[in-house]
Amino acid sequence: MKKVLVTGGSGLVGNALHTVINESTSGDEWIFVGSADADLTDSNATKALFDRIKPTHVVHLAAMVGGLFHNMNNNLDFLRKNMQINDNVLQQSYEHDCAKVISCLSTCIFPDKTSYPIDETMVHNGPPHPSNYGYSYAKRLIDIQNRGYYEKSGCMFTSIIPCNIFGPHDNYKPEVSHVIPGMINRMYDLIHTVKDLPEEEKVFVVFGSGKPLRQFIYSIDLAKLIIWVLDNYESVEPLILSVDEEDEVSIFDAAMAVAKAFDFKGKLICDTSKADGQHKKTASNKKLRNLLPNFQFTPFEDGIKASVAWYIENITKARK
Numbered sequence: 001m002k003k004v005l006v007t008g009g010s011g012l013v014g015n016a017l018h019t020v021i022n023e024s025t026s027g028d029e030w031i032f033v034g035s036a037d038a039d040l041t042d043s044n045a046t047k048a049l050f051d052r053i054k055p056t057h058v059v060h061l062a063a064m065v066g067g068l069f070h071n072m073n074n075n076l077d078f079l080r081k082n083m084q085i086n087d088n089v090l091q092q093s094y095e096h097d098c099a100k101v102i103s104c105l106s107t108c109i110f111p112d113k114t115s116y117p118i119d120e121t122m123v124h125n126g127p128p129h130p131s132n133y134g135y136s137y138a139k140r141l142i143d144i145q146n147r148g149y150y151e152k153s154g155c156m157f158t159s160i161i162p163c164n165i166f167g168p169h170d171n172y173k174p175e176v177s178h179v180i181p182g183m184i185n186r187m188y189d190l191i192h193t194v195k196d197l198p199e200e201e202k203v204f205v206v207f208g209s210g211k212p213l214r215q216f217i218y219s220i221d222l223a224k225l226i227i228w229v230l231d232n233y234e235s236v237e238p239l240i241l242s243v244d245e246e247d248e249v250s251i252f253d254a255a256m257a258v259a260k261a262f263d264f265k266g267k268l269i270c271d272t273s274k275a276d277g278q279h280k281k282t283a284s285n286k287k288l289r290n291l292l293p294n295f296q297f298t299p300f301e302d303g304i305k306a307s308v309a310w311y312i313e314n315i316t317k318a319r320k
């Protein structure tokens with residue numbers, strides 16, 4: 001029986017894992033921790049957590065996380081905090097003889113100038129997009145460190161590379177959020193708090209040109225894939241966990257899906273004075289498809305509908 005410690009257990013992906021675990025009948029023990037349980041930038045606090053829990057396996061999700069604008073304004077913090085957290089968690093996992101650690105990279109960390117589709121072999125092939133170099137280099141170092149532990153002691157510390165994630169329990173804080181929770185929060189406010197206009201005359205602003213392309217994965221799908229990786233994937237090499245290339249959508253398409261889920265009757269315009277970030281990061285999920293051919297991803301619009309419904313139902317407790 002495994003004893004699985006989930007760092008970042010209070011976040012978007014941590015909550016999705018919790019939901020999926022609750023629905024499963026596995027006999028494993030799962031412990032979900034957030035920053036209130038231990039500040040993982042602190043090596044003593046991290047050691048105390050591992051001494052107390054004594055995990056056999058770790059799903060390492062904890063990180064300083066945010067969307068394009070949060071990254072652009074805080075590159076140094078993203079670099080330092082994430083390097084500290086990752087070093088503390090990986091070293092404690094090593095010292096506690098954990099049989100497996102799965103850490104999270106992101107398709108954001110791939111080189112800016114690259115050929116497409118991007119695959120797992122390309123993580124270190126060139127500088128990342130300048131908007132998020134702090135997060136990117138800290139995340140790339142996880143892969144380097146995993147290889148170091150493997151070389152030194154044969155540890156099965158691996159990494160997954162999700163595309164842009166969305167779902168219930170997202171972070172909706174406007175200055176921090178990724179595009180989907182950011183738009184859900186702003187559209188809800190436009191519909192419910194702007195009272196002096198009929199809805200048909202309201203205008204929703206999509207930041208940037210709306211033209212960048214993104215692959216989005218529903219958090220519950222990602223949680224199911226993480227459990228599969230925990231039970232079945234035995235390699236230090238990173239694994240991209242993304243929807244298919246054909247499922248990539250433009251930011252404007254994503255805004256329209258959010259508007260449809262809210263049944264918003266107003267107009268959508270783009271504010272091109274705001275940054276677009278990287279135009280696209282199209283990633284290949286061929287390696288995943290070869291290993292797990294029959295996985296069914298939740299259709300994008302269904303995931304958006306469920307996420308909007310969750311936000312409306314949980315408006316008082318959502319992180320915003």
Ligand code: NAP
Nearest residue numbers: 008010011012013034035039040061062063065104106165
């Ligand atoms: P999230 O919702 O922002 O949650 C972040 C988690 O990290 C929270 O549980 C938070 O704890 C914890 N945390 C942050 N700083 C900490 C610290 N100093 N000590 C201990 N815990 C700390 O993030 P997420 O979207 O679930 O992301 C999970 C993983 O996926 C991350 O590694 C992220 O880099 C990666 N990822 C995310 C995306 C995306 O689109 N969201 C895409 C690709 C990869 P508290 O909330 O309790 O403070």
Ligand code: GDP
Nearest residue numbers: 067068177178179182183207208212275276277
């Ligand atoms: P990325 O996928 O890592 O680049 O990060 P985001 O999830 O923050 O997506 C950024 C893209 O969405 C950029 O092209 C932004 O201009 C666009 N965007 C449109 N509206 C919003 C919003 O409300 N919040 C955020 N974060 N981005 C938005």
